[in-house]
Amino acid sequence: xxxxxxxxxxxxSCISIGIHVQSGKGDAWKDIIKIEDRELDGDTVDKIALIxxxxxxxxxxxxxxxxxxxxxxxxxxxxxxxxxxxxxxTNKGEPVSPEFTVVCRKPTQLRCRYCDRIxxxxxxxxx
Amino acid sequence: MDxxxxxxxxxxxxxxxxxxxxxxxxxxxxPYALGDKTERTLDGKILGNLFFEPSTxxxxxxxxxxxRLGCDVIDVSEMSMTSISKGETLADTIKMVDAYxxxxxxxxxxxxxxRLAAKFxxxxxxxAGDGAGSHPTQTLLDLFTxxxxxxxxxxxxxxxxGDLKYGRTVHSLAEALTMFGAKITLVAPESLQMPDDxxxxxxxxxxxxxxxxxxxxxxxxxxxxxxxxIQRERFPDPAEYDKVAGxxxxxxxxxxxxxxxxxxxxxxxxxxxxxxxxxGTQHARYFKQxxxxxxxxxxxxxxxxxxxxxxxxxxxxxxSRFLPSGTGPSSTTSNAxxx
Ligand SMILES: [Zn+2]
Numbered sequence: 001x002x003x004x005x006x007x008x009x010x011x012x013s014c015i016s017i018g019i020h021v022q023s024g025k026g027d028a029w030k031d032i033i034k035i036e037d038r039e040l041d042g043d044t045v046d047k048i049a050l051i052x053x054x055x056x057x058x059x060x061x062x063x064x065x066x067x068x069x070x071x072x073x074x075x076x077x078x079x080x081x082x083x084x085x086x087x088x089x090t091n092k093g094e095p096v097s098p099e100f101t102v103v104c105r106k107p108t109q110l111r112c113r114y115c116d117r118i119x120x121x122x123x124x125x126x127x
Numbered sequence: 128m129d130x131x132x133x134x135x136x137x138x139x140x141x142x143x144x145x146x147x148x149x150x151x152x153x154x155x156x157x158p159y160a161l162g163d164k165t166e167r168t169l170d171g172k173i174l175g176n177l178f179f180e181p182s183t184x185x186x187x188x189x190x191x192x193x194x195r196l197g198c199d200v201i202d203v204s205e206m207s208m209t210s211i212s213k214g215e216t217l218a219d220t221i222k223m224v225d226a227y228x229x230x231x232x233x234x235x236x237x238x239x240x241x242r243l244a245a246k247f248x249x250x251x252x253x254x255a256g257d258g259a260g261s262h263p264t265q266t267l268l269d270l271f272t273x274x275x276x277x278x279x280x281x282x283x284x285x286x287x288x289g290d291l292k293y294g295r296t297v298h299s300l301a302e303a304l305t306m307f308g309a310k311i312t313l314v315a316p317e318s319l320q321m322p323d324d325x326x327x328x329x330x331x332x333x334x335x336x337x338x339x340x341x342x343x344x345x346x347x348x349x350x351x352x353x354x355x356x357i358q359r360e361r362f363p364d365p366a367e368y369d370k371v372a373g374x375x376x377x378x379x380x381x382x383x384x385x386x387x388x389x390x391x392x393x394x395x396x397x398x399x400x401x402x403x404x405x406x407g408t409q410h411a412r413y414f415k416q417x418x419x420x421x422x423x424x425x426x427x428x429x430x431x432x433x434x435x436x437x438x439x440x441x442x443x444x445x446x447s448r449f450l451p452s453g454t455g456p457s458s459t460t461s462n463a464x465x466x
Contacts, residue, residue, distance in 0.1 A: 087236075087238050089217065089237040089243045090243075092237055094243055095216060114242045
């Protein structure tokens, strides 16, 4: 919700959340967030990829699935999250965007391009 | 090894071949570092020392290295004071300093500052320590000292002792050593052992470090014993420091268990980690290690500011005294055929 930037004050449409919903195929389960009247921009999709690397996004227009894709995390993550190291130069008011290299995809692990530290607690450091 | 115009930010940016190349060049620099031979390959160049925190030894070592090659040095550290008091960003300070010199040597309290400086500087930047971050020239001089003593870096048995948690110079040293297939033993009290994410980095590179708290158990297998100071200022809790301070002390008694050609290294200054009686033994290498900072930094400065081409140019200019003017090295082979 934080990534999507929605809360009860700034959105008029309906949001539904489904947790542990049976997936069409076999006995797989999934969680769903459905938001009406909203298409996602690139940064938002990238942030979703950071915390939910297996997420699928479906854009539904006029009752039909117009687009469906799985999110993909690039090898380099720029400007989406801040470094969790308080002594990192990127947290000191310098004119740079935090940059990370993906060192592991399962679970997602990012290493800061500046201070070389592993980013801990990704979801709480999203920008 | 082409390091011309390259930044030196982290030892991780170097390949094994590049490291070997720097060490080879460092070896050639030793007689010049000693003052036995003189060379001015960097005549007319200016090095800018930008130190945001004091580190007299590192600064002097860079100055000495520069002067030995005829490179001028300006100390722009004062700019750090004014930039901090005026709230200027490091990025802006770097752009200013960049205008005054051909290469910036940066020491800064925040991690990652060297990477940032390299991004904003047109001229190359050498990281002389960024906070608890990396200090690549220290790693290079440590490797040089080991290779000098042992003849090779391949497959050495290295025992790292002391503060392996907060002392990040040992982290980059350990990482570099894995490139050479070193066997690494980590000796520290549990509270100061190497962090798991650093250990897993070593493991990714095929190294299986052994952890122990007892030096006596492993000293007999060591080729190199590298001991570090346990620094009070690194401890969030002073009580924790008091518990571990003085845990390890190298003296002649413990060295009786060691191989006769095992070397003891320490980044200095030492505070009781090595007894003075060790200084006179064949094991002591820490003062040599400190000196080695000069030839290694000379090699880096030379490669970055002039490249090997420059080095050859100077050889040519010396040789040209014996050749007709305008004769370059390419024509020396045909020299004999000349009338
Ligand atoms: Zn960082």
